Amino acid sequence: MPDSQVIELLLVEDNPQDLELALRALRKADLANRLHVSRDGAEALEFVFGTGPFAGRHVAEELKVILLDLKLPKVDGLEVLRRLKADPRTRVIPVVVLTSSREQRDVAESYALGVNSYIVKPVNFERYTEAVRELGVYWLLRNQPAKVEE
Amino acid sequence: MPPDDLQLKATLKEVGDLKAALDEHAIVAITDPQGRITYVNDKFCAISQYAREELLGQDHRIINSGHHPKEFIRDIWTTIGHGRVWKGEIKNRAKDGSFYWVDTTIVPFLNEHGKPRQYVAIRADITSRKLAEEKLRTSTKEVLDLKAALDEHAIVAITDSRGKITFVNDKFCAISKYSREELIGQDHRIINSTFHPKEFIRGLWTTIGQGRVWHGEIKNRAKDGSFYWVDTTIVPFLSDDGKPRQYIAIRADITERKKAEEAVHQMNAELEKRVAERTAQLETANRELEAFSYSVSHDLRAPLRAVDGFSQAVVEDFGTLLPEEGRRQLQTIRYSAQRMGSLIDDLLTFSRLSRQALAKRPIDTGVLVRTVLHELGSPWPDRHIQVRTAGLPPNRGDPALLKQVWINLLSNALKYTRKRDPAIIEIGCEQRPDGPVYYVRDNGTGFDMKYADKLFGVFQRLHRMEDYEGTGVGLATVQRIIHRHGGRVWAEAAVDQGAAFFFTLETEAPNHA
Numbered sequence: 127m128p129d130s131q132v133i134e135l136l137l138v139e140d141n142p143q144d145l146e147l148a149l150r151a152l153r154k155a156d157l158a159n160r161l162h163v164s165r166d167g168a169e170a171l172e173f174v175f176g177t178g179p180f181a182g183r184h185v186a187e188e189l190k191v192i193l194l195d196l197k198l199p200k201v202d203g204l205e206v207l208r209r210l211k212a213d214p215r216t217r218v219i220p221v222v223v224l225t226s227s228r229e230q231r232d233v234a235e236s237y238a239l240g241v242n243s244y245i246v247k248p249v250n251f252e253r254y255t256e257a258v259r260e261l262g263v264y265w266l267l268r269n270q271p272a273k274v275e276e
Numbered sequence: 277m278p279p280d281d282l283q284l285k286a287t288l289k290e291v292g293d294l295k296a297a298l299d300e301h302a303i304v305a306i307t308d309p310q311g312r313i314t315y316v317n318d319k320f321c322a323i324s325q326y327a328r329e330e331l332l333g334q335d336h337r338i339i340n341s342g343h344h345p346k347e348f349i350r351d352i353w354t355t356i357g358h359g360r361v362w363k364g365e366i367k368n369r370a371k372d373g374s375f376y377w378v379d380t381t382i383v384p385f386l387n388e389h390g391k392p393r394q395y396v397a398i399r400a401d402i403t404s405r406k407l408a409e410e411k412l413r414t415s416t417k418e419v420l421d422l423k424a425a426l427d428e429h430a431i432v433a434i435t436d437s438r439g440k441i442t443f444v445n446d447k448f449c450a451i452s453k454y455s456r457e458e459l460i461g462q463d464h465r466i467i468n469s470t471f472h473p474k475e476f477i478r479g480l481w482t483t484i485g486q487g488r489v490w491h492g493e494i495k496n497r498a499k500d501g502s503f504y505w506v507d508t509t510i511v512p513f514l515s516d517d518g519k520p521r522q523y524i525a526i527r528a529d530i531t532e533r534k535k536a537e538e539a540v541h542q543m544n545a546e547l548e549k550r551v552a553e554r555t556a557q558l559e560t561a562n563r564e565l566e567a568f569s570y571s572v573s574h575d576l577r578a579p580l581r582a583v584d585g586f587s588q589a590v591v592e593d594f595g596t597l598l599p600e601e602g603r604r605q606l607q608t609i610r611y612s613a614q615r616m617g618s619l620i621d622d623l624l625t626f627s628r629l630s631r632q633a634l635a636k637r638p639i640d641t642g643v644l645v646r647t648v649l650h651e652l653g654s655p656w657p658d659r660h661i662q663v664r665t666a667g668l669p670p671n672r673g674d675p676a677l678l679k680q681v682w683i684n685l686l687s688n689a690l691k692y693t694r695k696r697d698p699a700i701i702e703i704g705c706e707q708r709p710d711g712p713v714y715y716v717r718d719n720g721t722g723f724d725m726k727y728a729d730k731l732f733g734v735f736q737r738l739h740r741m742e743d744y745e746g747t748g749v750g751l752a753t754v755q756r757i758i759h760r761h762g763g764r765v766w767a768e769a770a771v772d773q774g775a776a777f778f779f780t781l782e783t784e785a786p787n788h789a
Contacts (some may be wrong), residue, residue, distance in 0.1 A: 141578055143578070143579070143582035143585070143586070144578060144581065144582070147581065147582065147585040147586075147589075150585070150589065161297065196574075197574055206785075226574045226575070226578050226581070227570065227573050227574045228573055228621070228624070228630075229569075229570050229573055229574075247578075247581060248581075248617075249577060249580045249581050249584055249613060249614050249616075249617030250584060250610075250614050250617070251581070251584045251585040251586070251587075251588040251589075251610075252356070254489070254581065254585065264743070271644045
């Protein structure tokens with residue numbers, strides 16, 4: 127991972143097929159350049175908070191959006207969301223839950239924890255691609271991020 | 277006058293005075309040796325209510341009451357016949373039939389041969405004393421009868437003011453299994469079961485100590501350690517200073533009743549326990565069901581997405597290398613994956629219906645139906661559809677769920693009238709005795725009523741996929757929602773004659789708060 131390149135988008139996804147499809151959709155939308163992928167919740171937190179293998183990385187640096195699956199190994203998505211929204215340094219980073227689960231309790235819990243958007247992955251690939259493209263365009267290109275006071 | 281005469285005169289005077297005094301005081305009669313009355317004084321006449329003329333010459337049988345046995349009468353005559361004085365109490369009968377008692381002394385006066393020449397009977401009226409005695413005897417007997425009856429019926433104990441047992445009846449001994457000797461002098465702690473709290477015993481003593489009657493149910497312990505229940509009444513008896521001098525406790529054995537009560541109580545407890553266990557099982561089952569549907573929601577859709585996504589990727593990346601037939605087959609794979617996704621989604625929605633709590637509110641059915649029609653694409657510019665809406669009265673229900681009912685019924689009507697020109701959809705409500713019946717009627721393809729029982733089953737379809745798409749969950753969902761609202765849903769149809777769906781909602785009694 128080139129240090130020189132600033133990471134704007136964090137994709138947290140453990141399912142390899144879903145990951146490949148997500149990357150395919152992001153590439154189609156030309157959003158896959160400044161991207162980091164975490165394969166479990168623990169690694170995602172290490173990346174965001176600059177700990178473990180990511181020691182030295184500046185917390186929350188230039189991260190414009192986090193795409194977060196809910197069902198993750200080690201630390202699950204809701205817990206990742208809870209920790210991100212509990213810390214003033216990471217609270218302002220938009221988090222989009224991108225999940226297979228359309229269970230009402232997951233939706234409610236995510237919004238209660240302060241998620242910025244909740245998207246159920248459609249089975250239909252065209253619609254999936256469209257959803258990823260739209261959220262990428264919105265959060266990476268249109269959204270004006272908050273400045274973190276440090 | 278000679279001195280003897282004078283003395284005689286004085287003596288006669290004295291006798292006369294004595295007689296007068298006696299007549300004043302006593303009932304006097306004189307009879308001859310045969311028992312015939314030769315003299316009665318006024319008091320005799322007064323008490324017997326006979327005139328002197330009626331009495332003289334009669335014997336005493338005229339006032340015989342019949343109360344005394346023959347031996348008693350014979351004894352009188354034997355005694356006085358032998359010249360001895362007889363004393364005793366005699367019950368006589370007056371002329372009007374009433375009785376009177378006289379304390380009687382009969383003195384025989386003898387002739388020179390030592391035989392009685394007459395009898396003087398002096399009597400005193402003791403009727404009132406005798407009546408009192410008789411009354412006392414009667415009431416004493418009554419009391420004894422009552423006591424005997426009570427002893428037959430109840431468990432009785434008497435304790436003194438300090439609570440020491442002074443009397444127990446046989447039934448007390450029988451139920452407590454103690455002998456009378458073991459109980460007398462003890463207090464009731466000897467049969468204390470320790471079942472009752474101290475406050476209970478204290479309350480009992482406070483009540484009777486204040487001279488009030490205590491009533492309650494007590495569990496006691498017999499000598500052999502077994503327990504018995506007694507329904508108990510304790511009555512305090514007060515001395516002149518108002519302090520209880522003794523307590524009489526009357527008890528009835530209610531052990532059997534208590535056992536029955538305990539059995540019922542235990543059965544209830546057992547039942548409640550089983551209900552709680554069953555509820556816990558159901559809750560567990562419900563949680564498992566939820567976990568299952570969560571897993572279906574999440575885990576089953578991911579591979580479907582891969583099937584669809586990678587099929588599309590093949591078309592995109594290698595489409596030019598594939599023959600037309602290969603591309604068609606990939607499209608079929610994608611179509612099947614997407615259809616399975618729809619089936620999973622519908623099934624999850626359907627299963628969620630039974631778990632989700634109803635949030636009932638007043639609903640303006642007319643507005644709801646217009647909203648649904650709009651969402652379904654009304655007025656359908658590319659089709660010729662007539663929607664006829666009649667009066668739709670408001671109701672109460674869960675707005676989101678009832679909206680789902682209307683969506684499913686109306687989208688079915690739209691779908692199955694696809695080949696009609698014009699399609700006619702009637703929406704309305706009939707007032708029936710058991711409440712409003714809402715309906716959706718169409719002139720579509722209809723169905724054969726012999727399959728009507730399959731209509732509301734999950735995944736049951738009456739049409740081929742090529743003709744009318746669908747997952748077969750819509751009407752099952754409608755039925756579940758209507759049932760959860762306490763209503764009914766049914767259909768009437770004929771092949772190519774259209775179909776009509778009817779439903780009711782629970783009619784709730786108006787709330788007069």
